[in-house]
Each structure stands twice: as structure tokens, then as C-alpha cells.
Amino acid sequence: MSAGVWASLTALLLGACGEASKPARTIAGADPARGLEVVERVGCAACHAIPGIAWPQGRAGPPLEGFAARSMIAGRLPNQPEVLTAWLIDPPALSPDTGMPPSPISEAEARDIAAWLYTLDER
Numbered sequence: 001m002s003a004g005v006w007a008s009l010t011a012l013l014l015g016a017c018g019e020a021s022k023p024a025r026t027i028a029g030a031d032p033a034r035g036l037e038v039v040e041r042v043g044c045a046a047c048h049a050i051p052g053i054a055w056p057q058g059r060a061g062p063p064l065e066g067f068a069a070r071s072m073i074a075g076r077l078p079n080q081p082e083v084l085t086a087w088l089i090d091p092p093a094l095s096p097d098t099g100m101p102p103s104p105i106s107e108a109e110a111r112d113i114a115a116w117l118y119t120l121d122e123r
Contacts, residue, residue, distance in 0.1 A: 085114050
């Protein structure tokens, strides 16, 4: 094999070893703008510091900035759209010892909130 082919193969293999960028999480039919409206309406900022919401800045729950980059929800559940949607509706059903209460939202609203949370990259 020629040196050029080896160099190309080596570059290809080394490139594959690098950290792959995480794919953006999208939720079909969900609207992040509606999600933010629901977050504001149900008062999520009473417990969480939320980017774009100046007051209140709750401290009982974790801040939501950078949520899209997190691999886990509540430090124990995989940060995947289906899991997040279920978590937003009824956290104690997935983690009985959580301090986050069930939410008065529909599944469609939870999907919209999840879509909005996936727009929150670390800055």
C-alpha cells in the first residue's frame, strides 16, 4: 500500500476516534416556543433558575441552563425525549424520592417543554 493511502486511512481512523458531536434532540410535532409559554404559565421558575426568565430564580431545583448538553435527567435517567416527556408530567413515577412534584400539564405540553429544554445549550 502506498504512503498516501496509509496517510488517508490513518487520518480517517483518527478522525473517527475524536468526540462526535451530539445530535440535536428533536421531538416531532413539538414547538419550543409553546414549551416556553407553558414553563412560564405553570411557574417552573419558582423552583428552577431558567435562562430568559428574570424572576423568580428558584433554587430548589437545578438551574436549567445547558440542559440540552446533559446526558442525565435528575442525575439518574437518560436524557432522551420519551423519558423527559414522562419526567415532566410525573417525576415521582420515575423516581419516587425526587422533590419535583407531578405537573398539571398534558402530554402535548410536556413534549413542547421538552423541545424547549433541548434548545438550552451551555453558553
